[in-house]
Amino acid sequence: EKLNKNYAMSIFDLGELLTHSQVLVNQLEVYADKLQQRVDLVDSYIEIMKEKMAQAERMDSDPRLDPLSSFPFMRHMQSDWANILWHLEQQPGEAQATAISLLHSELPTAKDLRETIDGLFRIQLIYNLNGSDMARGILMGVQHNYSLTAFEVHTMAKYLVEAEEYIEARDWISVALDLYQADEANWDLYELQGLSSDSLFELHVEVLDNLSADKEMPLALMMEAVKRHPESHNLKRALTRLEMSVRIGEEPQGQEMEDVFSYFRCCSSECRRGSRLYCLYNSKATAFLRLAPLKMELLSLDPYVVLYHDVLSDSEMLALKTLAKGVLVRSVTYNVTKKEISEDPHRTTKVVWLDRDSDLSNSVVSRMEILTGDMTSLDLNSSEPFQVINYGIGGHYAQHADYFTENGSDPHLPDRIVTVLFYLSDVPLGGATVFPLINLSVMPKKGSALFWYNLDHRGHGMSSTYHSACPVVIGSKWIMTKWINRLPQLFRRPCLREQ
Numbered sequence: 001e002k003l004n005k006n007y008a009m010s011i012f013d014l015g016e017l018l019t020h021s022q023v024l025v026n027q028l029e030v031y032a033d034k035l036q037q038r039v040d041l042v043d044s045y046i047e048i049m050k051e052k053m054a055q056a057e058r059m060d061s062d063p064r065l066d067p068l069s070s071f072p073f074m075r076h077m078q079s080d081w082a083n084i085l086w087h088l089e090q091q092p093g094e095a096q097a098t099a100i101s102l103l104h105s106e107l108p109t110a111k112d113l114r115e116t117i118d119g120l121f122r123i124q125l126i127y128n129l130n131g132s133d134m135a136r137g138i139l140m141g142v143q144h145n146y147s148l149t150a151f152e153v154h155t156m157a158k159y160l161v162e163a164e165e166y167i168e169a170r171d172w173i174s175v176a177l178d179l180y181q182a183d184e185a186n187w188d189l190y191e192l193q194g195l196s197s198d199s200l201f202e203l204h205v206e207v208l209d210n211l212s213a214d215k216e217m218p219l220a221l222m223m224e225a226v227k228r229h230p231e232s233h234n235l236k237r238a239l240t241r242l243e244m245s246v247r248i249g250e251e252p253q254g255q256e257m258e259d260v261f262s263y264f265r266c267c268s269s270e271c272r273r274g275s276r277l278y279c280l281y282n283s284k285a286t287a288f289l290r291l292a293p294l295k296m297e298l299l300s301l302d303p304y305v306v307l308y309h310d311v312l313s314d315s316e317m318l319a320l321k322t323l324a325k326g327v328l329v330r331s332v333t334y335n336v337t338k339k340e341i342s343e344d345p346h347r348t349t350k351v352v353w354l355d356r357d358s359d360l361s362n363s364v365v366s367r368m369e370i371l372t373g374d375m376t377s378l379d380l381n382s383s384e385p386f387q388v389i390n391y392g393i394g395g396h397y398a399q400h401a402d403y404f405t406e407n408g409s410d411p412h413l414p415d416r417i418v419t420v421l422f423y424l425s426d427v428p429l430g431g432a433t434v435f436p437l438i439n440l441s442v443m444p445k446k447g448s449a450l451f452w453y454n455l456d457h458r459g460h461g462m463s464s465t466y467h468s469a470c471p472v473v474i475g476s477k478w479i480m481t482k483w484i485n486r487l488p489q490l491f492r493r494p495c496l497r498e499q
């Protein structure tokens with residue numbers, strides 16, 4: 001049975017796939033060795049048999065030869081053939097096939113592949129990249145050391161057509177066609193993987209057909225393709241469909257853009273509020289800070305958002321990530337309408353909750369508790385445990401608030417008065433935390449921590465704190481979060497009278 005490993009949800013867990021890939025390579029090497037041994041064996045049999053034949057021929061033509069010399073030939077003809085037959089009937093690679101099929105349940109599923117393409121497509125949309133650059137490994141003007149083949153680009157295009165994302169699909173399919181045309185040496189290999197030029201043409205026409213009211217262009221293109229591949233029935237069928245839709249005058253499907261872009265405002269270009277407010281050393285919040293003040297940058301007063309610099313050491317961050325090793329699970333969210341907790345395409349990460357009882361004995365976790373108390377001057381009793389989170393391929397968290405309580409709901413219910421977000425890694429490209437409604441983006445910087453109030457003085461959620469995690473483009477984004485409960489804060493942060 002197939003386990004769901006959710007590989008696309010954590011860059012870190014992709015490392016597991018590397019181990020599996022190593023096993024596959026090893027098994028194939030064993031198989032290749034066995035085949036080689038067999039070839040060597042067959043070669044030596046051939047040599048022996050040629051030798052025996054030569055002897056037998058001499059026997060026939062030379063009357064002085066000892067009758068005893070007929071014996072080896074007789075023996076050979078009687079028994080060696082059976083041996084050869086036995087070797088021919090042996091299936092090489094049976095053991096390797098078993099080993100490889102045992103691994104099958106650990107390998108990525110079709111869903112994992114889909115989620116990977118989702119991640120790439122998200123990067124393309126949010127950062128406004130074009131498909132041909134992406135396929136060639138150019139991201140935001142920087143050349144990276146990969147490029148995609150016609151086969152991979154075609155897979156991407158096909159997926160986008162299925163999702164009816166025709167505008168981007170057009171870009172990808174024309175790249176696939178270019179790459180295919182330029183790579184004639186590998187056409188046989190592509191055919192073997194199920195990619196033929198007529199399937200490329202057909203997809204191209206389908207995209208154009210859906211994009212333009214004017215059918216002349218796709219029609220001309222299709223006729224050209226049919227001329228080039230008269231043997232393809234698929235192309236002929238596609239041409240007929242197209243001719244019919246021209247006669248009927250079908251409307252092209254309109255493109256409705258979801259309003260997701262405003263969620264990710266401040267992702268592709270950094271947003272800063274007017275000017276920086278100020279930076280200072282916080283040495284007041286607790287007694288400890290008088291000895292070791294924290295570098296604090298005030299980013300917004302209302303809502304109150306501050307960024308602490310250099311609060312974690314490399315060894316602390318490593319220790320926290322190590323606690324997550326092998327125990328990360330896919331993040332879920334609470335769906336208010338369905339009233340249930342479920343996987344959510346708007347949050348593509350894996351998480352581990354550092355369980356209070358077992359992990360507080362761990363010195364690094366208790367240090368984190370003390371540090372968080374110092375940073376916020378709040379009581380952490382009855383707060384939720386720390387969560388260590390690793391983002392996936394194009395990993396993101398779409399716009400949300402961390403609080404539950406809207407205006408007017410019961411102020412005595414527990415809710416998340418404050419969020420503290422530690423950055424456990426740098427992210428070379430993408431992955432900012434953005435607050436679009438207050439025009440603020442915060443770039444992850446390892447060792448720093450962001451801290452903001454979600455609730456106002458009356459305990460109501462402040463919608464100005466809506467925030468998103470922008471898709472990660474390059475690198476592995478690690479964070480640790482703490483949601484602090486408002487109930488024990490009665491004497492720490494007294495309610496003000498309403499103005």
Ligand SMILES: O=C(O)CCC(=O)C(=O)O
Nearest residue numbers: 397432433468469479481
């Ligand atoms: O990763 C980020 O930048 C934001 C994460 C976040 O909003 C959350 O975990 O609630």
Ligand SMILES: [Fe+2]
Nearest residue numbers: 400401402467
């Ligand atoms: Fe959040």
